[in-house]
Amino acid sequence: MNLDGLDGFTVEVPSWAYGNSGTRFKVFTSPGVPRNPYEKIADAAQVHRLTGLAPRVSLHIPWDAVDDWADLRAHAEKLGVRIGAINSNLFQDDDYRLGSLCHPDPVVRDKAVQHHLRCLEIMRETGSTDLKIWLPDGLNYPGQDSLRGRQDRLGESLRRVYDELGADQRILLEYKFFEPYFYTMDIPDWGTSLLHCLALGERATVVLDTGHHAPGTNIEFIVMQLLRQGRLGAFDFNSRFYADDDLIVGAADPFQLFRIMSEIVAGGAHRPESRVNFMLDQCHNIEEKLPGQIRSVLNVEQALAKALLIDQSALATAQRDGDVLGANEILMAAYETDVRGTLADRREARGLPRDPVAAFKASGYAAAVATDRVGGTQAGWGA
Numbered sequence: 001m002n003l004d005g006l007d008g009f010t011v012e013v014p015s016w017a018y019g020n021s022g023t024r025f026k027v028f029t030s031p032g033v034p035r036n037p038y039e040k041i042a043d044a045a046q047v048h049r050l051t052g053l054a055p056r057v058s059l060h061i062p063w064d065a066v067d068d069w070a071d072l073r074a075h076a077e078k079l080g081v082r083i084g085a086i087n088s089n090l091f092q093d094d095d096y097r098l099g100s101l102c103h104p105d106p107v108v109r110d111k112a113v114q115h116h117l118r119c120l121e122i123m124r125e126t127g128s129t130d131l132k133i134w135l136p137d138g139l140n141y142p143g144q145d146s147l148r149g150r151q152d153r154l155g156e157s158l159r160r161v162y163d164e165l166g167a168d169q170r171i172l173l174e175y176k177f178f179e180p181y182f183y184t185m186d187i188p189d190w191g192t193s194l195l196h197c198l199a200l201g202e203r204a205t206v207v208l209d210t211g212h213h214a215p216g217t218n219i220e221f222i223v224m225q226l227l228r229q230g231r232l233g234a235f236d237f238n239s240r241f242y243a244d245d246d247l248i249v250g251a252a253d254p255f256q257l258f259r260i261m262s263e264i265v266a267g268g269a270h271r272p273e274s275r276v277n278f279m280l281d282q283c284h285n286i287e288e289k290l291p292g293q294i295r296s297v298l299n300v301e302q303a304l305a306k307a308l309l310i311d312q313s314a315l316a317t318a319q320r321d322g323d324v325l326g327a328n329e330i331l332m333a334a335y336e337t338d339v340r341g342t343l344a345d346r347r348e349a350r351g352l353p354r355d356p357v358a359a360f361k362a363s364g365y366a367a368a369v370a371t372d373r374v375g376g377t378q379a380g381w382g383a
Contacts, residue, residue: 019379022285032370045079050356056084069125085130099137101157134174138181174207205233211240227267236281250299261307309334
């Protein structure tokens, strides 16, 4: 198998996945959960050490706020990883009850803009280049506010942030079709996100979260269209059965993950020069945190490996000849290929464990941090 296309491919992991997080109901705590961003990064570094796939850690502001950002950056680099995207937070402040960047009150909108400008400062101090914005703004009732007016306000607010970007910085603009509001979200779909990005400029791109669509949505079609426009900036990989479940990627529909990665390969977006940032956005509640992240990055790698096995020349011929079943068979042959042994061999050749999950369990790391991380407050959703 020729899997040279895996060279340089990486997946960014989220700091919040290592804390106590999960559902709207009971969040189950675990021993050894990080108490601060330094310990979150230490856990993330373990994932990279065992997989060789996860050299970056996303941070969430203010959850991961520290007094000395240069020191946190040095801490990450000492452990062999670096700071990835900086995620803003617009969903935990009482002032944002009726919106943040879309709020009718210009004072509240300015507060939300200033939060993003602070995120840009943090990016400069940590070496991050990506500002990821998920906008939780929306409406619960028809007539509650002007739909058009909110889009105008959003455009104005985003413009203020965009104009302050550094030369190497960009905005990753996320969308979500429902939740926390239910009549409409202000960025409910990829088209709305794309329209705002096109209006802003080339350094504004769309984030696609695999859990942020209505059931039955053809996500790989969206991937293709955004790649055609050069506006697919990043992924948030996870799995969903019903809504935004944030489960381990590939758990619900591994064939969908393969189809997505097939479009990625067809567009050459798996290569680092594409600047598509492959990220995880998951909340581990009943499962162990680190094995959950390890499994996820390995699942993405496996899906990419299978996509790289597609005989593109034969597929193009079958498509040109109208060979419907033949074309499908070529795709399915790649999907049904067992690549696990080849990927294990590849890891071993690079000095990595053949089985990263087993290696983690044997390392004693979980027991060590459970003993060491006593006292203080465990990090959780929103902390």
